[in-house]
Amino acid sequence: MKVIARKDACAGHARCHAVAPEVFDLDDVGYISFYEKEVPAGLEAQARRGVRACPERILRIEGETLD
Amino acid sequence: MSETLERVPIKVRRHDSWPDIPAHVPMELVHELDYLDENSRTDPFSVTENIYNELPPVFFSPQFNPVLYKGVWVVTRYEDIREVYQNDALYSTEGAAGFQRLVGETFQMLPLAADPPDHGKYRLLLNPWFSPKAINVLEPQIKGVINELIDGFIDKGECDVAFDYGRIYPVKVFLNLMGFPFDKFEDFLEWEYAILHSRGDAKKMTWGTQGALTYLRSFIEEVRKSPNDKLGSAIVHGQIDGRPATEDEIIGTIFFLWVGGLDTVAATTSLMFRRLAQDPSLQQRLRENPELVPEAIEEFMRMQPLVNSSRKVKADHEIHGVKIKKGDHVMCYNTAGNFDPNEFENPREFRLDRQANRHFTLAGGPHRCLGSHLARRELRLALSEFLRRVPPFRVKEGADMRAYPGLIAAPRLPIVWTPA
């Protein structure tokens, strides 16, 4: 499973990190640090929660649509 | 507590005392909002509960801040609000929060009044001070401030949780973050209170604004001479895009931090405790499950959207078929949008199990509240430390329960408990 981030549109709410800190690494000033990332095994549910938490809707799981 | 029936936003007609309504605004889209009325409901924001049934998704409110804006278009739907926040190519913050103009000042409130890409240059200087990591470092100090306040009233069995707690701790935290001398504490409280709570008394507002600005300018001169490792000094000696910050940029940034960082947290705290004092089972649940506090803070914030952002339109366009013209203002009406049933199930219900709580109380897009992580941490600690130490509390008999669904919130809230 892969998370895709439209990094340039990140506004730094850090809600993804609040619900799934092991998936959503932030940079030093609190914005998402990657464009895409392989989700570590076992963290799939957390990753989905993190994607859903983004008020800007800039996150998605590869191959899945946002609800 | 009894629910009194309040008015919902009502339709109005052209009125002689209003500023001219622009010619392109169709009369059937002119509606006035009564949202600033104080009320005694358990949820003061529920005055907008019929807004989606009674009003079109975009309408023109002629009286909203007539001095600064001459009326605004109001968008009420969650998705439209998100679009306005995110689309900075179409919606500008030019002139935003410009009430310093009323006392003859010409500086801009920063970083708010700057649009991208300039806006990013100001955030670059400030973001490191407000990142989740930076706030982790502040946490012990915030905890200290909060516990010292609790020490002061815990044995008395009562306190005014709005006036003696919520109003105070954000100021103490802010003084420390900025590097303001501690003896300015009382002055800050008074100026701040005069600006926000003088209920339209222009003289008091002017006194508060000028008092704060005069002091802030002398502070700036002082740290210019002797820099330190606090945020105030970092702004005064800050580089914007490789050049030193100008006078206007420095005062605009420091003054806006002062305006944005104090009352917002105080007001949120007062409304949070107002709900808790009336809801023993919610209190109990959070006492038994302190790990739910962060989720609760999000839900308090969703249900208490204190700020509605305004934007200046950069080009003619349409929203829901309504012609919006360049130069018009559009307001993100979070007072409605945070309760949009298409985004939030049972929106008027306080719930701790929301799958996603993507409220816009702290705005969105590039101007996402700079202080959001600080505010969340302050609120979280103000709640969890209070619940940890103070026994179950309730509203003091005879207390005035009126509150505003906005920044004024509940300025006084006496509560009582039985000391352990």
Ligand code: HEM
């Ligand atoms: C619960 C408390 C708070 C609420 C509800 C709140 C709300 C908001 C909102 C809605 C905006 C966007 C304004 C707009 O779009 O026109 C904003 C921006 C801002 N807030 Fe907050 N705020 C809070 C706490 C704080 C704190 C503690 C600070 C700083 C110490 C702060 C500093 C700022 C700044 C500097 C901006 C401008 C950001 C920019 O334009 O890039 N706020 N806040």
